[in-house]
Amino acid sequence: MTPTQAAAPGGLSVAMADLPFRIDESALIPLEDGQAVSAGWPESIGGRPLGVTWHWTVTWDLELCRRLLGGRNAERRGEASAHYGIGRGYDEGVDRYVTLENRSWHAGLNQTLRWDGRPLGSPDYKGSRSTIGVETVNIGYATADDMVGDDWIETATPDGKPIRVQPWTGEQVAMMISIGREIVERWPHIGPDDHHGHHDLCPGYKVDVSGFPFARVLRGIYPDRAIDDVWTPTCTVTQRQTALAELGYDLGPTGVDGQWGPRSGAALKRFQTERGLVANGYWSTFVSRRLAAVFAERGMELAEASS
Structure with a gap:
C-alpha cells in the first residue's frame, strides 16, 4: 500500500513510513448505501468541516474499535463511524475509516450544541454533518474500584459527577x-477553538472525553499559537466551585465542598x-x-483562581 501522507512537525508533509506509526486504511468504509458515511460537506455550512470532535472508544484496544466501526462489514454498519481511530501506542497505530473529504457518523444523537457552543439550530450543524470525528482508544471512566490505576485522571462529568478516567499514553x-x-493541513481554517469533546456537543447525554489532554494536544497541533490550558484548572468539582465562588457566585451555605448540588448548578447557570x-x-x-477570559479581564490566571 502506498504510504499515507501526514502532517509532520513544522507543517511539512512526509510519508507516514517516516514516522513511528502508520495509518491503516484497510478498514476504510466504502461510500455506498447502508454505510455510516456520507459524501462531502453540506453547502449550507460552507462545504467544509467546521471543527473536530474528540471521542473515547470505551474499548481497551484499537482492534475492537475497528471491528465496531471500520470497514464494509462493521458491527455498527450504517449506525456509527469516525474519521479516525487512534490506538494506545505506535504498535497499534491509527485507523482511517472515512476520508477528510467525506462525513462520518460520529455525533448527533441528543446533540443540543454546535461546535462553537451555540444552540444547535439547523440539523446541518450536527456533528455527523459538520465536524471531523476522532476516536481515541480509551476505556473511559472507571465503573469499578479495581479498574483504577494510580495514574488515572480525577475529573468530573458535565453535570458534576466525580469520575476517574484512564489516562491517554x-x-x-x-x-x-x-x-x-x-x-x-487539509482544512487550515480549523483553529484551536474549533476542537471539543463529544460531551461538549451532547451535555447530559455523553461523558467523553472528560479529562482529555486538550492543552497538550492542541499545543502540539498548533505550535505557533498561544493556547491557554483552560481544562486542567476546571477538571474537578472543587476547582469549578472555587472559580465560581471567586467570581462571587453563591454556592449555598456549604460553599466549596466538592459536592455538585442544585446551588452549584444554579451558580453555573447564572454565569452562563x-x-x-x-x-x-x-x-x-x-x-x-x-x-x-473573565479572569483574564481581571488580571488573573484561571489556574490561580480555581486553586
Whole structure:
C-alpha cells in the first residue's frame, strides 16, 4: 500500500513510513448505501468541516474499535463511524475509516450544541454533518474500584459527577497531534477553538472525553499559537466551585465542598446567562474558555483562581 501522507512537525508533509506509526486504511468504509458515511460537506455550512470532535472508544484496544466501526462489514454498519481511530501506542497505530473529504457518523444523537457552543439550530450543524470525528482508544471512566490505576485522571462529568478516567499514553498523544496536523493541513481554517469533546456537543447525554489532554494536544497541533490550558484548572468539582465562588457566585451555605448540588448548578447557570452562553447548567469546554477570559479581564490566571 502506498504510504499515507501526514502532517509532520513544522507543517511539512512526509510519508507516514517516516514516522513511528502508520495509518491503516484497510478498514476504510466504502461510500455506498447502508454505510455510516456520507459524501462531502453540506453547502449550507460552507462545504467544509467546521471543527473536530474528540471521542473515547470505551474499548481497551484499537482492534475492537475497528471491528465496531471500520470497514464494509462493521458491527455498527450504517449506525456509527469516525474519521479516525487512534490506538494506545505506535504498535497499534491509527485507523482511517472515512476520508477528510467525506462525513462520518460520529455525533448527533441528543446533540443540543454546535461546535462553537451555540444552540444547535439547523440539523446541518450536527456533528455527523459538520465536524471531523476522532476516536481515541480509551476505556473511559472507571465503573469499578479495581479498574483504577494510580495514574488515572480525577475529573468530573458535565453535570458534576466525580469520575476517574484512564489516562491517554504519551505515544497516543503524539499520534493525536500528528493526526490533528493532518486535519489542519487539509482544512487550515480549523483553529484551536474549533476542537471539543463529544460531551461538549451532547451535555447530559455523553461523558467523553472528560479529562482529555486538550492543552497538550492542541499545543502540539498548533505550535505557533498561544493556547491557554483552560481544562486542567476546571477538571474537578472543587476547582469549578472555587472559580465560581471567586467570581462571587453563591454556592449555598456549604460553599466549596466538592459536592455538585442544585446551588452549584444554579451558580453555573447564572454565569452562563450573564456571559452569553447557553444556560443549560452543564460544564463544558465553552464554559472553561469563557471563565478563563473573565479572569483574564481581571488580571488573573484561571489556574490561580480555581486553586
